[in-house]
Amino acid sequence: MPGNPWFSWSYVVDNAPVLWQRTVEHAGITIEAVAISAAIAIPLGALISRYRWLSGPVLGTTAVLYTVPSLALFAMLTPALGIGRAPVLVGLVVYALLIILRNTVAGLATVDPAVLDAARGLGYGPGRTLVQVAMPSALPSIIAGLRLATVSSVALVTVGVVVGFGGLGQIMFQGFRNNSYRAEIMTATLATILLALVLDLALWAAGRALTPWLRRRTA
């Protein structure tokens, strides 16, 4: 089949504005979803680390939600939220929740008990111990969770085409509709992977900047 190459630079140049617009849209919804999810999951993780009996029900519920396929979740959210950005955003938040929650709990579980003891010995209350001692120790694990949640969210957004908001997935699907225009599908797929890598790298750098003590240890 001539005229249907797997990649075409002229396609990229001709459609740069649309590609860029979709990329921004894609990045925007991803960042917003992970931020909301983190705002829920990190405090929740701290809470269930303190009240152990909560961990079963909370982790169980998020795990059940996580098992629901993305297409089905977006579909079930549309009657309540309508077509478009909202169901995708809520769906992404739900999926990111389990990942961030698990890593927060795991991170807090590995905090050195001696360090916690020392904080108590210094007269720190439970709140101050959590914020100033336990959380910084758990930070690497939490950041790992944020990175994982971000990367999987970027891939998930594309499924949003089913409710009309897929970011770069919109371009992929349009390529499929356009008689399987390969260059269009390939460009959007590569752009999605690239976006995931860029956001992952940004979070990695942020994590490095936030945990200077780890760098000193390995150096």
Added chain:
Amino acid sequence: MSAPTGVVDEALVWLNDPLTWTEPGGVLELAGEHLYMTVVAVAAAAAVAIPVGAWLGHSGRGAGLVVWLTNASRAMPTLGIILLLAATGLFGNTATVIAAAFFAVPVLLVNTYEGVRGADPDARDAARGMGMSGGRILLQVELPLATTLVSAGLRTTIVQVVATIPLAALVGGGGLGQIIALGMGTQRYGEVLAGGVVVAVLCLAIDGVLAIGQRLATPAPLRVSAR
């Protein structure tokens, strides 16, 4: 947009209609197709991932590869891969099954690798001391010890594949995703909701059944240490 309650009513009516389930192309037929596609994808992934993972774990090579593969597969959009496969001229169902198998491989591979790799070194030493060959150590000592992780991997894989197959409907394939795609196309949001519920329930039910299966597949002495 119609009111949510209307949509819920529509969904209930649709789900309560026996014809919805039994007609040709109805829920039961689509579910059968869905499960058939799942079995093919999981079998294909297992045929590749378990032997390779076991061999890598046994020889202790390829740790970097395993980690890289898992991370790389996370960044890849499933839908993009399905659409690319469909663009090669494959049918929607075939493209989706290949993509689902492709994404299932890393999960199974990592679990098999970790399971074999993590077998008690003392047990491995004892087997070698008894004069077992490398292949026999792998088959009779390391793999049985890896059962817990391999069955956990299989469960995750199967659920993940059941969740991926609905995407076939977006590229003209079958399976339960069709209900959702069709409902979207015709703006019958009751069916969209009902389709979502059917897919979600199937996934959760399969996960539940597999959780029991996973427990049964784990040799009794290993159960205590699991989790």
